[in-house]
Amino acid sequence: MTAASYLTEQRGLRSWLFTLDHKRIGVMYLWSTLLAFFLGGVLAMLIRLELLTPTRTLMDADTYNKVFTLHGAVMIFLFIIPSIPAALGNFVLPLLLGARDVAFPRLNLASYYLYVLGALMALASMVTGGIDTGWTFYTPYSTSTGGAVNLVTLAVFVLGFSSIFTGVNFIATTHKLRAPGMSWFRMPLFVWGMYATAIIQILATPVLGITVLLLFLERVFGVGIFDPKLGGDPVLFQHFFWFYSHPAVYIMILPGMAIISEVIPVFSRRPIFGYRAIAFSSVAIAGVSFLVWGHHMFVSGQSVLASALFSFLTFLVAIPSAVKVFNWVATMYKGSIWLQAPMIYAIMFLLLFAIGGLTGLFLGSLATDVHLHDTYFVVAHFHYVMMGGVFIAFLAGLHYWWPKMFGRMYSERWSRIAAALVFVGFNTTFLAQFVMGSRGMPRRYYNYLPEFQPLHVVSTVGSWILALGLVITAGYLLASLRKRPDAPPNPWGGMTLEWQTSSPPPTHNFETVPVVDRGPYDFPPLEAEEELAGRRA
């Protein structure tokens, strides 16, 4: 054959660096965010290794504080936030809509370069003194400590614009570039999830930008905003910070949910159960997410009335989240469930996200949060949501669209071995942290009381199993790239538009403009019955 794909039509470094193709930008984002994940992961392993013993194991307290700060900042700002929208979303959103590209291709490339600039600034902090504030930059600690805080706050500012550009692009693309016949309720649910994410990105991120800028002004010019020594209010910083950073949690999880909404119907051969409920719950979550930031501050000294309101509103987020989980499970009912790698990760998501979501009830509830706040219970909770939720969904999406992105199938056998290790390793690492947290082990502790050592050892051993699973994943995915292209256009039998074009797609995506005359999950009727008949015959 072969018609030139977006990977082969142009060659050379220049053709990548100056590309305006959403697929190439998505791929560049993919490798960049995976590199960030690798770095964040190495830092995580160092943290777990240090915590193997109650006192010093391999680094001093200052180094430990810098390591956990960088782990959090790298994972959140350089991996989780951009990973699904900017890497996978960039690649598939226009394809799912039947579009030629995103609405603003130049803005898209600018977003990538802002990401690279922000990432380099953040990483430069490692060689210019490090930063030991925690990823939350709480004042007045962050205004009084030394190191590269100024550089990192500016990096977060730059990264914020990268995120806003992606959001603007996705909203415009979704409104203006849908293929003929694709009404709002014929859009794949991934698009709904990206749309809800983009709304939060453009409304909440500016607040983070302003907050870190104010922090910068205070540190550099001594303008009193947060530091009480200068007449500021340190709790005000927490309000500003969480006004962005709580919605940001949904910038992270909504794309994960969006992937699960694609994978489960395809691998169950069933239309998604409750399409509108899932679509609207994404938008509902996006809306309510702006009204819950104070649940990070129940013991901060904010008013009791504020805490009560924030607690109540927090519980309201539980409803659309629960609705989604029930809908996904119901989609499998009477399906024809095909346990390939994307589906294995989707089911893993359901289980881990369920634990992450349900343990959130302990923290949304006022009386129990007072005991659990800032302990390892919180650490375990957000790792179940962020890693067990978002990252596992990212793996589901990566395995789902990998053949489309690179035209290669990966080893299904190795993917199962890796998935089993990831599942066992993840739960070993973080279940132990729930237990030590509710027993009173505070987070961000370099030394800890000897009574917690057995649980820390379990957690550290779990992190090794988890790491092994991820190394194997990297191995078989990279190995697939060395093969000749072997992926058919539609390896999973999906009905959405990206599967109608070749794998990998041509630069212009579709040979003819697709016309949409049905929903995204209208699998051929009775196919399951036919399969059944075929087996019997």
Add this chain to the structure above:
Amino acid sequence: MDWLRNLLMPPRGSTFADQVDPLFWFLVGLTAFFFLLIAGLCGWFILRYRRGRAVRRGVAPTHNTALELVWSLIPLALVIVIFFWGFHGYISAAVPPADALEIKVLAKRWLWQFEYPSGLRTVNDLRVPVGKPVKLVMISEDVIHSFYVPSFRIKQDVLPSRYTQVWFEATEPGVHRLLCTEYCGRGHSDMLGTIQVVSAEEYQQWLDSGGGSGEGLPPAELGRLIYTQYGCEVCHSLDGTRKEGPSFRGLFGKPVLLTGGQTVIADENYIRESILNPQAKIVAGYQPVMPTFQGLLDERQINALIEFIKEQK
């Protein structure tokens, strides 16, 4: 069930534990129920409807309004119950009784200082009477700290800009651990203290004796008392064990290698300076985490500590 209780929660030392723990266990049960429900349904569907298995599938509905209402409204009802339950406990923790004993708390990197109504001060060692509400009025001297006593189920941030307060009523005599739970830098995880719950009589006696201020004790014995009362023992061992700071064993009169390569003799003036201005000379291999005790210890007490350290041969 006691083993399960002890596995997941610390011992119960205050009246709040009886409010927080039932809700905690209710949530544990709820989590287990919904997790098993979701996992069970997933497992059942995968086994029954996996691809290639001969089973009658029929046509399942793509939505079902009644079912969707049920699985929205039941969680809604549950979270409203949880909200009010949690709110109830939080409100009672927010309002201290009028007759509560008031103790002032000053937090700074990295120690806790307590000041009693009699004017007595202690460091990292809070002593309270059993069965009596105690209200702590807290302020920080530098960054934000957080006052956390796991067995009391209380936690409250301590701010540098204004007072915050927390109260509790200990239910039986015993010793409880106090931890800092707002990240405050290098010594954050060493910012520990103990809370000793004693009978009302013992408390009064202790207070009357000036916190066992050691009037009339020989200097070295007074030094031993201060060594525990002021939390020196958290970082400095007596048996040569390496903790956050150098051990006192065999310290006096010996040469000490400092960061930067100089050597000093650990004499009276060196020890005095290390107590009042700990950042001046850092022992090689250690982190500068010690807070200053300027204003906390008077000359008699410093002298007593030096005598005590001399005795650690």
